[in-house]
Amino acid sequence: MDMEASKKKLGLKERYNHLTRGLGWETTYQPMEKVFPYTRYEGIKIHDWDKWEDPFRLTMDAYWKYQGEKEKKLYAIIDAFAQNNGHLGVSDARYINTLKLFIQGVSPLEYMAHRGFAHVGRQFDGVSARIACQMQSVDELRHAQTQMHTVSNYNKYYNGMHSWRHWHDRVWYLSVPKSFFDDAMSAGPFEFVVAISFAFEYVLTNLLFVPFMSGAAYNGDMATVTFGFSAQSDESRHMTLGLEIIKFILEQDPGNVPIVQRWLDKWFWRGYKVLTLVSMMMDYMLPKKVMSWKEAWEIYGEQNGGALFNDLARYGIRKPKGWEQASIEKDHLSHQAWSTFYNYGAAALFHTWTPTDGEKDWLSAKYPDTFDKLYRPRFEHWEQQAKEGKRFYNGTLPMLCTTCQIPMFFTEPTDPTKICYRESDYKGDKYHFCSDHCKDIFDYEPEKYVQSWLPVHQIYQGNCFNPGVDPTVPGFDPLRAVLDYYHTNFGRDNFDFEGSEDQKNFARWHGDDAGGA
Amino acid sequence: MSKVFIAFQANEDSRPVIEAILEDNPDAVSTTSPAMVKIDCKDRLVIRRESIESRIGRSFDLQEIQLNLITLTGHLDEDDDQLTLSWKR
Amino acid sequence: MHIDLKTVKIDPLRQTFANVADRIGSDKPASRYQEATLGLQPDANFHYRPTWDPAHELFDPARTAIGMKDWYAFKDPRQFYYANWTMTRARQQDAMESNFDFVESRGLAASLPEDLKSTALHLLLPLRHVAWGANMNNFSICAYGYGTAITAPSSFHAMDQLGIAQYLTRLGLLLAGPESLDIAKQAWLKLPEWQGLRSYIEDSFVLKDWFMLFTVQNFVLDGLLYPLVYDRIVDDHLAMRNGSAVAMLTAFMTEWYEETAKWVDAQIKTAAAESTANRDLLSEWTRTWRERAVSSLVPVVTGALGEQAQVASDEVLGQFNSRAAKLGLSV
Numbered sequence: 009m010d011m012e013a014s015k016k017k018l019g020l021k022e023r024y025n026h027l028t029r030g031l032g033w034e035t036t037y038q039p040m041e042k043v044f045p046y047t048r049y050e051g052i053k054i055h056d057w058d059k060w061e062d063p064f065r066l067t068m069d070a071y072w073k074y075q076g077e078k079e080k081k082l083y084a085i086i087d088a089f090a091q092n093n094g095h096l097g098v099s100d101a102r103y104i105n106t107l108k109l110f111i112q113g114v115s116p117l118e119y120m121a122h123r124g125f126a127h128v129g130r131q132f133d134g135v136s137a138r139i140a141c142q143m144q145s146v147d148e149l150r151h152a153q154t155q156m157h158t159v160s161n162y163n164k165y166y167n168g169m170h171s172w173r174h175w176h177d178r179v180w181y182l183s184v185p186k187s188f189f190d191d192a193m194s195a196g197p198f199e200f201v202v203a204i205s206f207a208f209e210y211v212l213t214n215l216l217f218v219p220f221m222s223g224a225a226y227n228g229d230m231a232t233v234t235f236g237f238s239a240q241s242d243e244s245r246h247m248t249l250g251l252e253i254i255k256f257i258l259e260q261d262p263g264n265v266p267i268v269q270r271w272l273d274k275w276f277w278r279g280y281k282v283l284t285l286v287s288m289m290m291d292y293m294l295p296k297k298v299m300s301w302k303e304a305w306e307i308y309g310e311q312n313g314g315a316l317f318n319d320l321a322r323y324g325i326r327k328p329k330g331w332e333q334a335s336i337e338k339d340h341l342s343h344q345a346w347s348t349f350y351n352y353g354a355a356a357l358f359h360t361w362t363p364t365d366g367e368k369d370w371l372s373a374k375y376p377d378t379f380d381k382l383y384r385p386r387f388e389h390w391e392q393q394a395k396e397g398k399r400f401y402n403g404t405l406p407m408l409c410t411t412c413q414i415p416m417f418f419t420e421p422t423d424p425t426k427i428c429y430r431e432s433d434y435k436g437d438k439y440h441f442c443s444d445h446c447k448d449i450f451d452y453e454p455e456k457y458v459q460s461w462l463p464v465h466q467i468y469q470g471n472c473f474n475p476g477v478d479p480t481v482p483g484f485d486p487l488r489a490v491l492d493y494y495h496t497n498f499g500r501d502n503f504d505f506e507g508s509e510d511q512k513n514f515a516r517w518h519g520d521d522a523g524g525a
Numbered sequence: 526m527s528k529v530f531i532a533f534q535a536n537e538d539s540r541p542v543i544e545a546i547l548e549d550n551p552d553a554v555s556t557t558s559p560a561m562v563k564i565d566c567k568d569r570l571v572i573r574r575e576s577i578e579s580r581i582g583r584s585f586d587l588q589e590i591q592l593n594l595i596t597l598t599g600h601l602d603e604d605d606d607q608l609t610l611s612w613k614r
Numbered sequence: 615m616h617i618d619l620k621t622v623k624i625d626p627l628r629q630t631f632a633n634v635a636d637r638i639g640s641d642k643p644a645s646r647y648q649e650a651t652l653g654l655q656p657d658a659n660f661h662y663r664p665t666w667d668p669a670h671e672l673f674d675p676a677r678t679a680i681g682m683k684d685w686y687a688f689k690d691p692r693q694f695y696y697a698n699w700t701m702t703r704a705r706q707q708d709a710m711e712s713n714f715d716f717v718e719s720r721g722l723a724a725s726l727p728e729d730l731k732s733t734a735l736h737l738l739l740p741l742r743h744v745a746w747g748a749n750m751n752n753f754s755i756c757a758y759g760y761g762t763a764i765t766a767p768s769s770f771h772a773m774d775q776l777g778i779a780q781y782l783t784r785l786g787l788l789l790a791g792p793e794s795l796d797i798a799k800q801a802w803l804k805l806p807e808w809q810g811l812r813s814y815i816e817d818s819f820v821l822k823d824w825f826m827l828f829t830v831q832n833f834v835l836d837g838l839l840y841p842l843v844y845d846r847i848v849d850d851h852l853a854m855r856n857g858s859a860v861a862m863l864t865a866f867m868t869e870w871y872e873e874t875a876k877w878v879d880a881q882i883k884t885a886a887a888e889s890t891a892n893r894d895l896l897s898e899w900t901r902t903w904r905e906r907a908v909s910s911l912v913p914v915v916t917g918a919l920g921e922q923a924q925v926a927s928d929e930v931l932g933q934f935n936s937r938a939a940k941l942g943l944s945v
């Protein structure tokens with residue numbers, strides 16, 4: 009071993025190989041199938057794990073250096089935000105409701121991603137694939153924790169955030185994101201990585217973290233935009249990993265192609281359904297708007313996703329089955345979703361409201377084909393009712409789709425005035441779905457989806473009351489009992505924004521005792 | 526035709542990187558939104574280390590772009606001298 | 615927007631999130647460590663059984679024989695969450711970078727006595743595989759463990775072990791070039807002196823009980839290996855023979871072991887204090903795997919220490935036993 013060898017500077021690629029791939033070995037005291045027991049049962053065939061490459065070629069020295077710098081910048085902003093009561097600088101207290109949905113619905117998924125990538129970061133047979141997944145695992149923990157630290161300051165002053173953990177595991181609309189991630193994590197490692205790295209990170213997180221976060225900046229929330237963009241810079245590494253993983257699986261064996269196609273069909277739809285919540289955050293919940301859901305979907309869904317699927321065509325991969333339907337629905341999604349939450353505003357743990365006149369005009373301009381015709385009259389009607397002191401609250405419980413767990417409010421792709429219902433029979437029971445694609449997902453794996461913990465079913469079965477509550481006493485109020493079981497601060501976490509404690513405090517802290525937004 | 530894109534946080538550190546990209550990729554178009562600059566380019570976009578170094582007067586490691594990167598799309602290929610995003614491989 | 619805050623008093627409505635307040639009380643603000651850790655993991659209403667382990671829920675306390683009333687009784691004395699972990703490591707990495715630069719720019723590698731260099735390479739380079747094994751095991755603990763209080767630091771610990779494997783790799787590249795890594799891997803796979811250690815690690819890969827794995831890897835194996843290799847051999851034996859350049863390149867490991875042993879101790883101590891059943895299990899695991907670890911390590915360090923190997927191992931073992939006893943184990 010001469011000194012020349014060490015003096016010659018190794019290139020990034022060569023150095024990376026020594027620092028990663030070189031670490032692994034074929035075990036002999038225990039068979040490889042026992043050391044990596046989970047990578048064979050899904051039917052995916054991998055012939056050569058060394059063909060997998062991390063395009064960023066990150067090693068721990070660089071990882072610590074750059075991530076450490078990112079954290080230093082981020083926490084400087086979080087600290088300054090807390091010290092200067094930055095929460096009072098947001099455009100309007102309605103904005104804060106997006107953060108409630110964020111910590112209730114999104115941050116817990118970051119945590120799940122952490123644990124899920126720890127699992128595949130242990131289980132994949134290939135060394136570089138494992139390392140990339142491991143880095144993603146700790147990145148995702150970073151996202152969960154930085155979100156806690158950012159939202160912590162808001163939680164001190166506003167309602168709807170204090171019991172996010174308890175809520176995420178119980179509340180009706182939060183079973184949408186929860187079941188999404190539980191679905192991915194309970195699948196095999198290859199399906200998990202296709203679902204999360206690819207369908208979720210590559211195709212969908214841009215929609216959440218790019219236009220929405222730009223919206224947070226526009227609404228004066230520098231702490232959130234900073235964690236959002238800082239997280240997304242990790243996500244761009246994860247997206248690149250997602251693309252690499254998919255190419256790798258497809259190139260390893262032609263038999264993998266149909267399996268992956270089925271996963272893409274499924275996970276595109278699963279992810280898209282979760283984005284229903286994001287669509288209404290963008291169109292209805294950001295007081296100052298950057299871009300409509302429809303525009304965001306066109307840029308990040310249709311154009312960017314389209315480019316990707318054009319590229320994958322060479323492997324025999326086509327666009328996911330639900331692609332066209334998502335395009336049709338872009339004119340409807342946010343309006344139908346927000347209407348539903350407005351309806352169930354007594355049972356939602358953030359505030360709801362009807363859009364202001366200016367906002368209605370913005371929506372008309374952004375949705376010329378649908379808003380005035382289908383949705384404006386609805387909001388105007390509710391607005392009128394509220395003015396008369398009869399703010400509409402739907403006191404019943406919605407039927408949920410067994411797959412995506414969203415209330416059945418989506419309309420037929422061909423008729424926006426008709427609710428879409430689909431059903432399947434399985435072992436003598438009937439199961440209901442919001443769409444053909446959710447039904448397909450169930451029909452392929454009914455034994456999985458019959459396990460779903462459907463919040464409304466659970467309520468009707470009496471599983472969502474506090475111990476000792478007796479539903480048979482006269483005057484029993486089931487909604488109130490469920491909200492107690494949710495640990496809701498009744499009257500503070502729920503109901504309309506108008507008249508809420510958040511609204512009053514925000515105004516008072518601004519020295520505006522008259523109240524009003 | 527497919528577009529690739531890359532977006533950076535709108536701040537002082539990103540400025541030379543964005544300038545370098547716009548100069549090295551004549552087809553690139555940048556759009557500014559609150560707190561963010563997004564650069565789109567058809568099919569392919571290159572970030573060259575030397576172009577950035579000539580603007581900042583010090584050596585630059587391409588991995589540094591991660592500090593202000595928000596998102597990107599396309600296949601990524603990185604070596605010591607340049608980072609390429611493309612749809613054609 | 616201009617806000618005149620002087621005239622208005624802004625009182626917080628609450629101090630922290632309920633999942634944190636449940637554990638620290640609701641009357642005081644929580645630390646960053648607490649908000650990043652306490653109750654972060656979901657623990658109810660999982661929708662589907664994992665297809666890869668249908669006997670358990672996604673997160674399930676029954677994946678270990680250790681029992682705890684509250685899984686958040688585990689505390690990290692360093693109070694690590696991602697930000698302070700990664701910033702601490704970034705600082706250490708800075709120092710390591712200077713060490714590597716120093717050794718390289720002063721030609722210290724070339725001036726190392728040849729026999730000493732060869733001793734160092736033979737001992738240290740196969741250990742990159744050992745660190746890689748520790749990385750895998752700590753990701754198992756993170757993935758299948760219960761409660762963020764112990765799973766999150768396990769993921770940091772796993773990444774640290776990858777960092778160690780990479781520092782050892784860089785040491786090989788700097789002192790002897792890429793072929794030295796191939797030679798070390800062959801030694802790891804074929805040479806008899808390494809086979810005890812390799813079988814220990816491969817057997818640990820298939821353990822299903824994650825707390826047993828924690829004990830076997832982080833407490834027993836690393837608790838014997840680090841003092842023996844980095845204290846006794848690198849910082850002591852080699853440094854005394856003009857080999858301090860090697861110690862500079864492994865400075866991270868020495869510092870890291872000192873720091874992380876405190877975390878490992880706190881976990882073992884907390885679990886042992888919980889119940890007699892826990893203490894008996896931990897003691898039994900420790901006794902069983904300790905014997906294997908020592909007999910695997912003696913041949914590995916014989917190359918460096920010669921006939922001193924057994925004596926040094928016995929001393930390290932003695933220290934380990936008193937450490938275990940202090941944590942409440944009967945060994």
Ligand SMILES: [Fe+2]
Nearest residue numbers: 118148151239
């Ligand atoms: Fe994330």
Ligand SMILES: [Fe+2]
Nearest residue numbers: 409412442446
């Ligand atoms: Fe559905």
